[in-house]
Amino acid sequence: MSVALKPSQALNLWRDVVLNEVVKREHDLTTRQMAILLSIYMDPPPHTVRGLAAKLNVTKPVITRALDTMGQMKLVMRRRDPSDRRNVIIGKTVEGALYLERFSDLIVDKAKWLAK
Amino acid sequence: MSVALKPSQALNLWRDVVLNEVVKREHDLTTRQMAILLSIYMDPPPHTVRGLAAKLNVTKPVITRALDTMGQMKLVMRRRDPSDRRNVIIGKTVEGALYLERFSDLIVDKAKWLAK
DNA sequence: GGCTATCATAACGGCTCCGAAATTAAATGT
DNA sequence: ACATTTAATTTCGGAGCCGTTATGATAGCC
Numbered sequence: 001m002s003v004a005l006k007p008s009q010a011l012n013l014w015r016d017v018v019l020n021e022v023v024k025r026e027h028d029l030t031t032r033q034m035a036i037l038l039s040i041y042m043d044p045p046p047h048t049v050r051g052l053a054a055k056l057n058v059t060k061p062v063i064t065r066a067l068d069t070m071g072q073m074k075l076v077m078r079r080r081d082p083s084d085r086r087n088v089i090i091g092k093t094v095e096g097a098l099y100l101e102r103f104s105d106l107i108v109d110k111a112k113w114l115a116k
Numbered sequence: 117m118s119v120a121l122k123p124s125q126a127l128n129l130w131r132d133v134v135l136n137e138v139v140k141r142e143h144d145l146t147t148r149q150m151a152i153l154l155s156i157y158m159d160p161p162p163h164t165v166r167g168l169a170a171k172l173n174v175t176k177p178v179i180t181r182a183l184d185t186m187g188q189m190k191l192v193m194r195r196r197d198p199s200d201r202r203n204v205i206i207g208k209t210v211e212g213a214l215y216l217e218r219f220s221d222l223i224v225d226k227a228k229w230l231a232k
Numbered sequence: 233g234g235c236t237a238t239c240a241t242a243a244c245g246g247c248t249c250c251g252a253a254a255t256t257a258a259a260t261g262t
Numbered sequence: 263a264c265a266t267t268t269a270a271t272t273t274c275g276g277a278g279c280c281g282t283t284a285t286g287a288t289a290g291c292c
Binding site for chain 2 (some may be wrong): 030
Protein backbone atom coordinates (compact mmCIF):
# COMPACT_ATOMS: atom_id res chain seq x y z
CA MET A 1 0.00 0.00 0.00
CA SER A 2 1.29 3.44 -0.86
CA VAL A 3 0.59 6.97 0.33
CA ALA A 4 -0.82 9.04 -2.52
CA LEU A 5 0.35 12.64 -2.40
CA LYS A 6 0.20 15.36 -5.02
CA PRO A 7 3.08 17.85 -5.49
CA SER A 8 1.16 20.83 -4.14
CA GLN A 9 -0.04 18.75 -1.18
CA ALA A 10 3.54 17.77 -0.45
CA LEU A 11 4.73 21.38 -0.37
CA ASN A 12 1.78 22.52 1.70
CA LEU A 13 2.43 19.73 4.17
CA TRP A 14 6.08 20.67 4.39
CA ARG A 15 5.23 24.35 4.86
CA ASP A 16 2.74 23.62 7.61
CA VAL A 17 5.06 21.37 9.57
CA VAL A 18 8.19 23.48 9.16
CA LEU A 19 6.30 26.65 10.01
CA ASN A 20 4.94 25.02 13.13
CA GLU A 21 8.43 23.99 14.23
CA VAL A 22 9.86 27.45 13.61
CA VAL A 23 7.09 29.23 15.51
CA LYS A 24 7.25 26.78 18.40
CA ARG A 25 11.06 27.03 18.86
CA GLU A 26 11.20 23.98 21.09
CA HIS A 27 14.56 22.48 20.20
CA ASP A 28 15.60 24.39 17.08
CA LEU A 29 17.42 21.50 15.44
CA THR A 30 19.32 22.01 12.21
CA THR A 31 18.46 19.89 9.18
CA ARG A 32 21.52 17.73 9.79
CA GLN A 33 20.65 17.21 13.41
CA MET A 34 17.13 16.19 12.41
CA ALA A 35 18.52 13.73 9.87
CA ILE A 36 20.76 12.23 12.53
CA LEU A 37 17.97 12.04 15.09
CA LEU A 38 15.56 10.36 12.69
CA SER A 39 18.22 7.92 11.53
CA ILE A 40 18.90 6.91 15.11
CA TYR A 41 15.24 6.38 15.89
CA MET A 42 13.97 4.90 12.63
CA ASP A 43 16.87 2.84 11.28
CA PRO A 44 17.86 -0.51 12.80
CA PRO A 45 20.65 -0.29 15.40
CA PRO A 46 23.46 -0.28 16.22
CA HIS A 47 24.41 3.29 15.37
CA THR A 48 27.99 4.55 15.48
CA VAL A 49 29.61 7.88 14.73
CA ARG A 50 31.36 6.40 11.76
CA GLY A 51 28.21 4.80 10.37
CA LEU A 52 26.14 7.96 10.68
CA ALA A 53 28.88 10.05 9.10
CA ALA A 54 28.97 7.70 6.12
CA LYS A 55 25.19 7.67 5.79
CA LEU A 56 24.89 11.45 5.87
CA ASN A 57 28.00 12.00 3.78
CA VAL A 58 29.55 14.33 6.37
CA THR A 59 32.73 14.22 8.45
CA LYS A 60 32.80 12.49 11.81
CA PRO A 61 33.21 15.68 13.87
CA VAL A 62 29.86 16.81 12.52
CA ILE A 63 28.28 13.75 14.10
CA THR A 64 30.21 14.13 17.35
CA ARG A 65 29.14 17.74 17.73
CA ALA A 66 25.53 17.00 16.84
CA LEU A 67 25.53 14.28 19.49
CA ASP A 68 27.00 16.73 22.00
CA THR A 69 24.19 19.18 21.30
CA MET A 70 21.38 16.65 21.19
CA GLY A 71 22.84 14.86 24.18
CA GLN A 72 22.55 18.05 26.23
CA MET A 73 18.95 18.25 25.02
CA LYS A 74 18.52 14.65 26.26
CA LEU A 75 17.33 13.55 22.82
CA VAL A 76 20.03 10.89 22.39
CA MET A 77 22.44 8.87 24.53
CA ARG A 78 26.01 7.66 24.10
CA ARG A 79 27.80 4.68 25.56
CA ARG A 80 31.00 2.82 24.76
CA ASP A 81 30.76 -0.45 22.92
CA PRO A 82 32.01 -3.06 25.43
CA SER A 83 33.21 -5.43 22.73
CA ASP A 84 35.28 -2.78 20.97
CA ARG A 85 35.90 0.16 23.21
CA ARG A 86 36.88 2.42 20.33
CA ASN A 87 33.29 2.48 19.17
CA VAL A 88 30.50 4.60 20.60
CA ILE A 89 27.01 3.18 20.47
CA ILE A 90 24.32 5.79 20.11
CA GLY A 91 20.97 5.09 21.70
CA LYS A 92 17.50 6.46 22.19
CA THR A 93 16.10 8.26 25.21
CA VAL A 94 12.62 8.67 26.60
CA GLU A 95 12.72 12.39 25.85
CA GLY A 96 13.78 11.76 22.27
CA ALA A 97 11.03 9.23 21.71
CA LEU A 98 8.46 11.63 23.13
CA TYR A 99 9.73 14.47 21.00
CA LEU A 100 9.49 12.42 17.81
CA GLU A 101 6.10 11.11 18.84
CA ARG A 102 4.79 14.64 19.11
CA PHE A 103 6.51 15.50 15.85
CA SER A 104 4.87 12.61 13.99
CA ASP A 105 1.50 13.55 15.44
CA LEU A 106 1.99 17.00 14.00
CA ILE A 107 2.76 15.63 10.54
CA VAL A 108 -0.17 13.21 10.61
CA ASP A 109 -2.49 15.98 11.74
CA LYS A 110 -1.36 18.41 9.06
CA ALA A 111 -1.63 15.69 6.41
CA LYS A 112 -5.19 15.03 7.44
CA TRP A 113 -6.29 18.51 6.44
CA LEU A 114 -4.38 18.84 3.21
CA ALA A 115 -7.06 18.50 0.53
CA LYS A 116 -10.02 19.34 2.67
CA MET B 117 -10.38 14.20 0.73
CA SER B 118 -7.58 13.65 3.19
CA VAL B 119 -4.13 12.06 3.14
CA ALA B 120 -3.99 9.08 5.48
CA LEU B 121 -0.60 8.73 7.14
CA LYS B 122 0.47 6.68 10.13
CA PRO B 123 2.96 8.03 12.70
CA SER B 124 5.78 5.70 11.72
CA GLN B 125 5.16 6.46 8.05
CA ALA B 126 5.35 10.17 8.81
CA LEU B 127 8.70 9.83 10.54
CA ASN B 128 10.09 7.56 7.83
CA LEU B 129 9.00 10.02 5.19
CA TRP B 130 10.64 12.86 7.05
CA ARG B 131 13.84 10.88 7.52
CA ASP B 132 14.02 9.95 3.84
CA VAL B 133 13.47 13.47 2.58
CA VAL B 134 15.70 15.21 5.10
CA LEU B 135 18.44 12.65 4.58
CA ASN B 136 18.25 13.17 0.84
CA GLU B 137 18.56 16.94 1.25
CA VAL B 138 21.53 16.62 3.59
CA VAL B 139 23.39 14.22 1.32
CA LYS B 140 22.67 16.28 -1.78
CA ARG B 141 23.87 19.58 -0.27
CA GLU B 142 22.31 21.63 -3.03
CA HIS B 143 21.28 24.81 -1.25
CA ASP B 144 21.67 23.92 2.38
CA LEU B 145 18.80 26.06 3.64
CA THR B 146 18.10 26.41 7.34
CA THR B 147 14.71 25.45 8.70
CA ARG B 148 13.76 29.09 8.95
CA GLN B 149 14.82 29.79 5.40
CA MET B 150 12.77 26.83 4.21
CA ALA B 151 9.75 28.09 6.12
CA ILE B 152 10.15 31.50 4.49
CA LEU B 153 10.63 30.03 1.02
CA LEU B 154 7.59 27.80 1.29
CA SER B 155 5.45 30.62 2.66
CA ILE B 156 6.41 32.80 -0.30
CA TYR B 157 5.60 30.12 -2.84
CA MET B 158 2.55 28.49 -1.26
CA ASP B 159 0.72 31.32 0.51
CA PRO B 160 -1.24 33.96 -1.40
CA PRO B 161 0.71 37.15 -2.10
CA PRO B 162 1.65 39.85 -1.44
CA HIS B 163 4.53 39.02 0.91
CA THR B 164 6.35 41.65 2.92
CA VAL B 165 9.19 41.52 5.44
CA ARG B 166 6.90 42.57 8.23
CA GLY B 167 4.25 40.01 7.28
CA LEU B 168 6.68 37.13 7.12
CA ALA B 169 8.28 38.15 10.41
CA ALA B 170 4.88 38.11 12.08
CA LYS B 171 3.95 34.76 10.54
CA LEU B 172 7.19 33.07 11.62
CA ASN B 173 7.31 34.83 14.97
CA VAL B 174 10.83 36.17 14.36
CA THR B 175 12.33 39.65 14.15
CA LYS B 176 12.45 41.51 10.84
CA PRO B 177 16.24 41.31 10.46
CA VAL B 178 15.90 37.55 10.34
CA ILE B 179 13.70 37.91 7.27
CA THR B 180 15.93 40.53 5.67
CA ARG B 181 19.00 38.35 6.05
CA ALA B 182 17.23 35.24 4.82
CA LEU B 183 16.12 37.16 1.76
CA ASP B 184 19.70 38.34 1.22
CA THR B 185 20.93 34.75 1.28
CA MET B 186 18.14 33.26 -0.80
CA GLY B 187 18.27 36.23 -3.17
CA GLN B 188 21.90 35.44 -3.92
CA MET B 189 20.81 31.86 -4.56
CA LYS B 190 18.20 33.30 -6.98
CA LEU B 191 15.42 31.52 -5.08
CA VAL B 192 13.46 34.71 -4.35
CA MET B 193 13.20 38.25 -5.64
CA ARG B 194 12.68 41.64 -4.00
CA ARG B 195 11.14 44.84 -5.35
CA ARG B 196 9.81 48.01 -3.82
CA ASP B 197 6.08 48.43 -3.56
CA PRO B 198 5.27 51.33 -5.93
CA SER B 199 2.20 52.36 -3.96
CA ASP B 200 4.08 52.54 -0.65
CA ARG B 201 7.79 52.68 -1.20
CA ARG B 202 8.57 51.72 2.39
CA ASN B 203 7.36 48.21 1.66
CA VAL B 204 9.30 45.50 -0.07
CA ILE B 205 7.32 43.00 -2.10
CA ILE B 206 8.87 39.55 -2.19
CA GLY B 207 8.35 37.49 -5.31
CA LYS B 208 9.07 34.15 -6.88
CA THR B 209 11.76 33.28 -9.39
CA VAL B 210 12.06 30.60 -12.03
CA GLU B 211 14.93 29.00 -10.13
CA GLY B 212 12.94 28.96 -6.90
CA ALA B 213 9.95 27.38 -8.59
CA LEU B 214 12.15 24.72 -10.17
CA TYR B 215 13.83 24.00 -6.86
CA LEU B 216 10.54 23.49 -5.07
CA GLU B 217 9.21 21.44 -7.95
CA ARG B 218 12.11 19.03 -7.59
CA PHE B 219 11.66 19.08 -3.84
CA SER B 220 7.98 18.17 -4.08
CA ASP B 221 8.79 15.40 -6.53
CA LEU B 222 11.18 14.00 -3.96
CA ILE B 223 8.54 14.03 -1.24
CA VAL B 224 5.93 12.45 -3.49
CA ASP B 225 8.37 9.78 -4.59
CA LYS B 226 9.40 8.90 -1.04
CA ALA B 227 5.77 8.82 0.08
CA LYS B 228 5.00 6.36 -2.68
CA TRP B 229 7.30 3.72 -1.19
CA LEU B 230 6.41 4.17 2.44
CA ALA B 231 4.32 1.12 3.21
CA LYS B 232 5.50 -1.05 0.38
C1' DG C 233 56.39 -6.01 22.67
C1' DG C 234 56.16 -2.82 18.98
C1' DC C 235 54.08 -1.10 14.67
C1' DT C 236 50.07 0.20 12.28
C1' DA C 237 45.24 0.94 11.61
C1' DT C 238 40.92 2.53 13.32
C1' DC C 239 37.56 5.15 16.05
C1' DA C 240 36.11 9.17 18.31
C1' DT C 241 37.11 13.59 20.02
C1' DA C 242 39.56 18.20 20.68
C1' DA C 243 41.51 22.31 18.88
C1' DC C 244 41.65 25.84 15.43
C1' DG C 245 40.10 29.42 12.16
C1' DG C 246 36.32 30.71 9.25
C1' DC C 247 31.64 31.45 8.16
C1' DT C 248 26.76 32.32 9.09
C1' DC C 249 23.22 33.01 11.94
C1' DC C 250 21.05 35.32 15.95
C1' DG C 251 18.59 39.42 18.70
C1' DA C 252 18.91 44.19 20.10
C1' DA C 253 19.67 48.70 18.98
C1' DA C 254 20.69 52.30 15.70
C1' DT C 255 19.86 54.09 11.04
C1' DT C 256 17.63 55.34 6.65
C1' DA C 257 13.73 56.26 3.99
C1' DA C 258 8.95 57.02 3.18
C1' DA C 259 4.28 58.06 4.57
C1' DT C 260 1.01 60.29 7.70
C1' DG C 261 -0.97 63.64 10.93
C1' DT C 262 -1.49 68.21 12.57
C1' DA D 263 6.31 72.51 7.07
C1' DC D 264 7.57 69.62 10.73
C1' DA D 265 7.07 65.92 14.06
C1' DT D 266 5.64 61.28 14.42
C1' DT D 267 4.95 56.75 12.84
C1' DT D 268 6.03 52.88 10.03
C1' DA D 269 9.02 49.66 7.13
C1' DA D 270 13.25 47.73 6.08
C1' DT D 271 17.99 47.59 6.65
C1' DT D 272 22.62 48.01 8.88
C1' DT D 273 25.57 47.51 12.66
C1' DC D 274 27.25 45.26 16.70
C1' DG D 275 28.70 41.62 19.79
C1' DG D 276 27.85 36.88 20.67
C1' DA D 277 26.87 32.00 19.74
C1' DG D 278 26.83 27.78 16.92
C1' DC D 279 28.15 25.01 13.14
C1' DC D 280 31.50 23.87 9.49
C1' DG D 281 35.85 21.21 7.62
C1' DT D 282 40.64 20.38 8.44
C1' DT D 283 44.04 18.83 11.20
C1' DA D 284 45.95 17.06 15.39
C1' DT D 285 45.44 14.09 19.52
C1' DG D 286 44.27 10.13 22.43
C1' DA D 287 42.77 5.68 23.10
C1' DT D 288 41.89 0.95 21.65
C1' DA D 289 42.50 -3.03 18.65
C1' DG D 290 44.87 -6.15 15.47
C1' DC D 291 48.94 -7.96 13.36
C1' DC D 292 53.84 -9.35 12.89
